[in-house]
Amino acid sequence: MIKKPENAKDRIILALDVDDLCEAEKLVKELRDYVGYFKIGLPLIVNYGFEAVRLLHELGAKCYYDTKFHDIPNTVQKACIGLVKNNVDFFNVHIQGGSKMTSAVVKASRAAAKSYGFEAPTILGVTLLSSFGQKTLTTELCVDKNIEDFVIQLAKVAKETGLDGVIASAEETRRIRKEIGDDFIVLCPAIRPTWSSVNDQVRVDTPRDAILAGADFMVIGRPITTAEDRVAAAKLVIDEIEEALKEKASL
Numbered sequence: 039m040i041k042k043p044e045n046a047k048d049r050i051i052l053a054l055d056v057d058d059l060c061e062a063e064k065l066v067k068e069l070r071d072y073v074g075y076f077k078i079g080l081p082l083i084v085n086y087g088f089e090a091v092r093l094l095h096e097l098g099a100k101c102y103y104d105t106k107f108h109d110i111p112n113t114v115q116k117a118c119i120g121l122v123k124n125n126v127d128f129f130n131v132h133i134q135g136g137s138k139m140t141s142a143v144v145k146a147s148r149a150a151a152k153s154y155g156f157e158a159p160t161i162l163g164v165t166l167l168s169s170f171g172q173k174t175l176t177t178e179l180c181v182d183k184n185i186e187d188f189v190i191q192l193a194k195v196a197k198e199t200g201l202d203g204v205i206a207s208a209e210e211t212r213r214i215r216k217e218i219g220d221d222f223i224v225l226c227p228a229i230r231p232t233w234s235s236v237n238d239q240v241r242v243d244t245p246r247d248a249i250l251a252g253a254d255f256m257v258i259g260r261p262i263t264t265a266e267d268r269v270a271a272a273k274l275v276i277d278e279i280e281e282a283l284k285e286k287a288s289l
């Protein structure tokens with residue numbers, strides 16, 4: 039399992055939302071000294087898969103493989119063994135696949151890492167996609183709980199079955215820290231510094247919100263990748279995280 043991030047830069051996971059490997063290479067070369075990880079999402083996964091992972095490693099960058107697996111336990115555990123075998127050490131599955139699936143994934147991935155002589159991978163659980171609102175949750179999935187309670191329940195399943203952490207919003211992160219504790223990774227997506235455009239995101243958090251709520255990592259894409267000066271934008275995010283860490287320590 040990866041250690042919790044030690045500095046502001048390591049907390050930033052840059053979303054490589056491109057479907058072209060040359061574009062990805064350009065972004066990695068430009069930003070590898072200013073972010074901790076690069077997120078390879080489904081568009082890059084289906085087009086290039088492990089070639090993208092190898093590229094990142096060749097460039098000395100760390101990779102978060104955003105697989106979002108959701109299938110029966112046997113199928114997902116085999117897929118995760120394939121990830122571990124191919125040197126992917128940070129990925130995720132949907133907690134809604136159920137506790138049998140998440141515990142099978144944890145056991146199989148750790149055993150695979152041991153047999154290949156690798157460190158155990160860090161596996162996060164996706165709680166509820168941010169494209170879901172209360173209405174969809176209630177009417178389409180017939181879930182009567184409010185979103186926050188639903189996310190906390192899924193986070194508890196993640197913790198109990200040995201996942202290393204979850205993906206959640208800042209507000210949910212606060213409750214996760216209270217009800218589950220600090221020995222658990224929380225990653226906040228949809229991060230928007232106050233100086234950036236919201237784009238198509240709806241529920242957004244600033245880097246400061248995420249840190250004050252207790253997040254370890256944050257996923258950020260367009261505020262950095264579409265900035266006129268990408269390095270300057272990344273440095274602004276690092277500064278905001280550092281300030282928020284000081285503020286949190288003084289509370």
Ligand code: C5P
Pocket residue numbers: 053055079167168169227228229237239257258259260261
């Ligand atoms: O460009 P932007 O900062 O909006 O990119 C955010 C990234 O985080 C995208 O890759 C998106 O798929 C991902 N993500 C998200 N909200 C979630 C989970 C993942 O925006 N709840």
